[in-house]
Every structure is written in C-alpha cells, then in structure tokens.
Amino acid sequence: MSLPRRLQERPLPQQLLTELQHLTTNYSTGSLDKGERKAVHSPLFEEELGWVGVGSEEDVDEAFRRSRQTQKAWADTDVKQRVKVMKRFHHLVAKHRELLADFIQLETGKDRTAAFDEVLDVLNNARYYSNNAPKLLATQKQPGAFPLITKTHLQRVPKGVVGQISPWNYPLALGISDAVAALLAGNGVVAKPDGSTPFSNLISLYLLREAGLPKDLLQIVTGSGRVVGSAISERCDYLMFTGSTKTGKILGTTVGERLVGYSAELGGKNPMIIAPDADIDKHIDTIATACFSNSGQLCVSIERIYVPDAIFDQFITAFRRATESIKLGSGLNWDYTMGSLIGQNQLDVVQHFVDDAVDKGATVITGGKPRPDIGPYHFEPTVLTDLGEGAELAEQEVFGPVVYVQRVRDVEEAIEQANKLPYGLNSSVFGQPETAQGIAEKIDAGSVTINDGYASTWASISTPLGGVKESGVGRRHGHEGLTKYTEAKNISSQRIMPMRGPSWLPNKYYGTLLSSALRLGKALRFLP
Template sequence: MTHTSDTSNRTFKRLTCGPLPEQLAAELRELSANARNGSLTAEAEKLEVEGPFTGETIGWVGAGTEDDVEQAFARARRAQRSWENVPVSERKAIFLRFHDSVLRNRDLLIDMVQLETGKNRASAFDEVMDVANNARYYAQRVARLLKPKKRRSALPILSKSIQYHQPLGVVGQISPWNYPLTLGISDAVPALIAGNAVVAKPDSATPFTALLVFKLLYEAGLPRELVQLVTGAGRVVGTAIAERCDFLMFTGSTKTGKILGETVGRRLVGYSAELGGKNPLIVSADTDLDYAARGVVDACYSNSGQLCVAIERVYVEDAIYEAFLAAFVDRVKAMTLGAGFGWEVQMGSLASADQLDTVVGYVDDAVAKGATVLAGGKHRPDLGPYFYEPTVLVDVPEDAKLRREEVFGPVVYIERVEDLDRAVELANDTSYGLNASVFAKPSTAHRIAPAIAAGSVSINDGYTASWCAIENPMGGMKESGVSHRHGDDGLLKYTAMQNVTEQRFMSIRGPEALGRKTYANIMTAALRAGKAFKILP
C-alpha cells in the first residue's frame, strides 16, 4: 500500500503470542471432542475453526443441515412446554448462579474469546462484564416484568382488566463472530428467563466460545434441551432457523438483516435486529482535549474496530482541529499492537483473511482517490497473518467508499467542521443510525445529542456508556436495525402481551331495558366529562 504518512519510520510495540493457557487447551480439547461425537452440536460435514493469532486450525465443529435445525426445534419445543411452567423464582436462581459462574470462569472465557477472535484481552473482558451484567439485571427484573398487571378499562367498576406476558415459544438467535460471548448468549438470557426456548446459530468462525458459555449455563441448572446450538453456514442453518422460529434475534450486516426480515415477515413473526453502522463522533471546541484524544482512541480501535458501534468518522470544530488531530495521532502511533493473552496489548488482530482484505481494500481505495494516511495504513504480517495497524485518514474525498460504507475495522477519518450545526448535519448524512458520540462540555453535548439520528448517543465516551446503561433500551434507527435490546423492552419483546378482561354486573352496552339512543347520549356525556375533568379511562 502506498501512503503519504511517516509511519514507515515508526514501529508499533510488537507483542507475540505464547503457548495456550493450560486450562484453555484442556477445555478446547473437551469441546472439540463433544463436537465430534455430536453431543453438543449436529453431526455433519466438518468445519475447521481458525485461530487468528497464528492462522492455524484450533478445532472443528459440524456443518449443520436443515434437518438438524428441524430436530433442534422439535427438542426445544418439548423442553419449552415444561420450562414455561417453572416458577420465575427458580429461573431467577439459575441465572444468578450463572452470573457467579461467568465471573468465576472469567479468565477461561477471556482466553477462549481471544483464541477465536484475535482481539486484545481488555476487549475480551468487556464481553465477560456484559454477560454477567445482563444475567444479573434480568434475573432481578424478571418477576416484576412478568407479574400480571391490572389495567384500566373504559368502565372501571364494571370491568376488571389484567395484562399478562406469555412466552412466545422458541426464539431463534443468529449471532456474529466479533463478540462471540456477548452476542452468543446475552440476547438469549432474557428470552430464556421469560420462559422461551432458544435455537441458536453461533458464527462458524467462533463456535467454541458459545459452546463454553452455554456449558456454564447448563451447569447452573438450565435444562439441557432448552437451548439447541446448531453450527453451520448462515445460508443453510440461519435460513432454516428464520423459517421455524417464533421470534428471531439477529446481529449482523444490514444486507443480511433485510433478507432475514423478509423471511420472518412472510410468517408474521417478531424480529429484533442490530445491523450495520457508520458511526460519527463530534468533538466540540469546549471539550477537554487530552481526555477527548484518549476517548476517541478507545471509541475507534477497541476490538480492532470490529464492532457495530465503533466510531469510523470524527468531526472536529475548527478552533481545536489541529491540536486535537496532533494529540489523537500521537496516541494512535503509541498504541501497542500484538498477539497473546497479556493485558498490555491495546489492539489485537483482525479476525480473518476476509476482514483483512476488506480493510486493505477500503484504505487503498481512499488513498488512491486522494486521502492522506497520518497513522497506520499497513498490514503487519510480522505480528500475525491478519494484523493491521490502527489507521487515521484525513482529506478523504467524497467518492472514497469508506466515507459512507462501514469498514468494520481499525480505520477512522477525521474532518474539520466550522461549527457544531455542520457537525450534526454531517453526522446525520447517512443511511445508518446505530451509534454516535459527542465529546464536549455536558451542557453543549446534551444540547446537540438529541439532534443526532442514532439509536444511542454517548457523551464523553465512544459507546460503552450507552451500552452499559442497561436499563435504557438500545437499538438502531434507519437501516441500523429494528427493535431493541436492554431495558424492559429487551425481555418483553420475547413475550406476547395478553389482555384478559372481565365484564361484571352488566354489559358494557348498558342495561337491556335502556334504549340504545339513551345509552349513546349517556356515554357521550360521560366521555365529555372525562375530558373536561382529565379523568383517565
């Protein structure tokens, strides 16, 4: 790749991958053996799983078929009929035990996530925190959320109305490779605790993380048949799940999300999807410059930039543009890059050859069309097959593909703006609306944040603040998704609301002896009085 920066004269700190931790190696052998004999996944054609740190095969699982999915749904439906009658208190206890097991097995889970994805250790730890947080949150909330609730009716004395939440049945889950722990189970937690079964397809590149974390859930007391994991190709297993489930939870690309949406839509089945993003970040002139430079690094390069909510474009007010750019680029150039299971690495590998090719293609296209590389911009095969330096671009022309398309890698472009109004205008100039960020004084940030068309906006943080605000539902606007995860919505979406209303004493149409016109006149007067005195039904 050709570029005009001075990074060829700089070197990132190189860190190399040592041998596998002993417990991780033992767990991988056990999970691989279970996959081979079919006790955890379908017996089928072999799918090799690669470790991105080295590019070597770390194990294999079966390639599920449509028949495997059919059988999985049959088993899950049988289990669900019993599970929905298990008291909520018992379900809660299982997930609180699971919470403790996740924290107890923290290092093993982190190791497995790193092995399958190539991410750095801090990014893998984020997944452990998220799973434990979700399990505890929904375990503590489920009794209140599912408790039958009295609701008002048009004639409170004559009617008694109760709202119930019934489980939907079997939820289908299709999860991606970039967060195999978080997205492999955190969406399943509220579905299960609400009384549903789950048939899940983990990504073929990262199946062992899912196998491991569900193993911990089984050990915590979840009935084994209640969750069915079927590994395999999305076009086979994913399609078969979408054609059979009672609700579909999907995380992945907007293109695939639209296809799955059509599939479940034809069946009038509920659907929740977190899709792509081209997430903007605005830096105001009144921000704390040093704090912002550090925060933007985290926002752009956590998980090697391979997350839907990562920041890919930054708009900086003119008054501080040069100072911010210098501080930011210095921090990027100082990042540690490498493989291994130590905590000192700031950014790990990309996940695969396909990801590397995608990132290289986007950067090469931008540079060929006139963009300038201020940091990074290079493949680093000396560190491992799929390493790519964290990259900063400026002067990105309008016809460069990465101006509007999601890179899903460690690449960000910086742009100068004359004021915050222009920054908001540019932030909204996209078909996506998943995540955004504002670094500014709180008063400034709270003024402009609601004007940004994104499902979540973090202030003085890239994305973790809004993600960790677990009581607040989170989802995408525009082509970035439908429905929400987190909050009450994150559980109730897996239920069917049921209205059960008892009519008492007499018909809501009035006494039989009362003339229809007289009854209509009385009810009309009552409705007018209700409005005048602000009486709710």
C-alpha cells in the same frame, strides 16, 4: 475437538473441556453423525483450534423439535425458578471468567481487555434481567373500560422458540446475552453462532446446563448462514439477529412474510463530533479507544470524526499521538491494547478501503499498513484526512481500525455531515456538558455518547439500545430487551352488567347513559 496444549494445561477443570467436546459432538448439530465437520482456526497461530459440525435444514428441524418439546414446561415454570437458574449461570460465568476470556481471544485474536468486556456484558445482562424479570413478566392490572365494572389484566406470554443468529466479533456477548433475556421470558432458543467463533457459544451452553437449564431448551446449530441461518428464520417464533444491513434486510423479508417479530442490530458508520469547547488533551486517549477498541471490529465504534476548523490542527496532532501510542500485540495476556483482525478476508477488506481512499486523494496521518511481524492479521490503527470524492471509506462501514477525520466550518456543518448517511446506530460528542447535550439531541442515532465513545451507553443496561434508519429495528437492553420476547395478552372481565348496558335499558338511551358515565368518570378522575 482438539485444543492447543497450552489451554489444556490451564488449572481450570479438565472436565469442562471434556464436556465441551461432548457438547460439540452431541448437541451443536446432528450432522456429525454423517461425518461432516468444519475446522475452526485461531487468528493467533497456524494450528487448528478445533472443529464443529456442519448443520443442515434437518438439523435445524431437530433443534426446533427438541426446544419446542422442552419449552412448554419451561414456560409453565415459575419465573422465580428461572431466575435461580440464571443467577447460578451468572456465578459460573464469574467463576470461569479467565477461561472464557481465553476462548474469546483464541477465537477472535482480540486483546484481553476487549475479551473481558464480553464477560462483563454477559454478567451485566444476567444480573439485570434476573433482578427485573419477576416484575416485568408479572401479570399487571390495567384500567378497565369502566371502573368497577370492567376488570383488565395484561399477561406476558412467551413467544415460543426464539431464533438467534450472532456474529463473530463479540462471540460470547452477542452469542448469549440476548439469549439470557429470551430464556428468562420463558422461551426456548435455537442459536447459530458464526462459523469462525462457535466455542464461546458452546461454553455458554455448558455453563447454562450446569446452572440447571433444562436439557434441549437451548439448541446450538453450527453451519453456514445460507443454510442454517435461513432455516432458523423460516422456523422461529421470533428472530434476534446481529450483523450486516444487507443480511438483515434479507432476514427481515423472510420473517415479515411469516408475520413473525424481529429485532436486529445492523451496520453503522458511526460519527463523532468534537465541539470547539472540548477538552482535547483530557479526552484524546478515550477518543482513540472509541475508534480502535477490538481493532475497530465493533458495531458501535467510531469510523468518522468531524472537527471544526478552529481546533482541527490541535486535534489532529493530539489524535495522531494517541493513535501511535496504541500497542499492538498477540497472546493470552494483558500486555497489549489492540489485537488481531479476525482473518485474512477482513484484513483484505481493511487494506482495500485504505488503498481506495489513498488512490482518491486521502492523506494517511498514521498507520495504513498490515503488521505481519506481530501476527498474520494485524493491521495498524489508521487515521486518514482529506478524503477525496468517491472514496468508499466515506460512506461504507470498514469494520476495522480505520477512521477518517474531516474538517468542517462549525458544529452545524458537523451535525449535518453526521446525519447525512442512511445509518444511525451509535454516535459520540465531545465537548462541555451543555454544548455536547445540545449537539446530541440533534443527531439521528439510537445512542449518543457524550465524552465517551460507546462504553457508557452500552453498559447502561437499563436503557434500550439499538439503531435507527438502516442500522436496525427493535432494541436490546432495558425493559424492551426482555418484553420483546413475549406476547402481550389482554384479559378483561365484565361484572355487574354488560358493556352494552342492562337488558332493561332501551337501545335509544344507551348512548346517553354511556356519555354520562364517561363524563362522571372523568370528573371523578376514574378515567384519564
């Protein structure tokens, strides 16, 4: 793997880069033995960022073989020892946060703040699950069928080897945060990062190894979704996927036919509602951030805003001003607030949505154009209104810095419009607390953020997060984000006498005895 000189000269250990090359060569995929490589390019400059191997089904087989062989001993390792490994990983991520942010920016072209959001997400997940895993995974005593006679325990058993397929838009956060929970639960992991952003995963693997994670437990196989992703879904004991709804349905069919568990965060067309009593001037910069953070390449970012007629003109004026104050830029620094799109394909997609909307009558309030003067894949933050009939932008996810603002009669129409699409990932409401809370409770979405875009719900890591309708199944974060990677095993033992009663009791009296015991248990509050 080759890296730009400016990164090689950073004061962080050259050993880290050397080991990363070693991991790329030896652990990302076995296809390197055949000389098959894929170049990785950065959106920030023309030179090649590096390369990875092109994985095959045989590579996936080998990855699962290695992980399964190691996972058995890892599952038998006391959870407190697993926690020690993850806490050391947490420390290493914090120590190397600048290097991690550098790689995220190099791979994605995003701004430094968005890159650090990823680092913080990994730290939050590692800390939360390290602190809670011993309690969540401990064998728990449960009420038995009969007090004193039946003893029942719930045991949490690892699934085995978890498959993970992660996207390019948040390569570190979505590439390792879910794996943290799976590993702490006692599983192995075979992961496929997106082909354009593999290095954040490889650095995570390096740091986990440094923290003491057993060799071969976490396997990374680079390659195409069609080959590597499909092979992972056909071999894993549980699948964690983040990506499009279309691909999610295909993978869901594959794992469903195998009766394997599945968690997926899929597409969205996230709405925002501005209540009539919202403090627009106070929140307008936050509203702009909710739409244009990470250049809109964010599963939970806002793409449509509904504003009651009474405050529409005030809002659109303020929103335009806030949008135009966003500073576009490029480079490994904090000097700008919005970076690049991931590449030419995404730039073309964004331009198509804008052109289609304009052709069908939409008004461009601000933006709407690429900015090659800043970088090859930069696009202006764009606000549209007056969306015409049939505009693709109305219902399809753009995944770019484009949002449309729609005038509505009142809050009731805004809620109706927000709920009409088949998606339900994230949503946002701005208004006075009581008003916003009432609106939030009527929105069909896995998360609703009041007086913020998405950050507070995403960062509230103790609460499960995910989509409804066509935006996903399962949850990450919270207790469920860990326990979903386990099987619940019921272990019950019977004492004193069998459930059917003592052998000397005639069968015809069994029902009477059972009914009396149940009534007594309820009266004494032994039973619910």
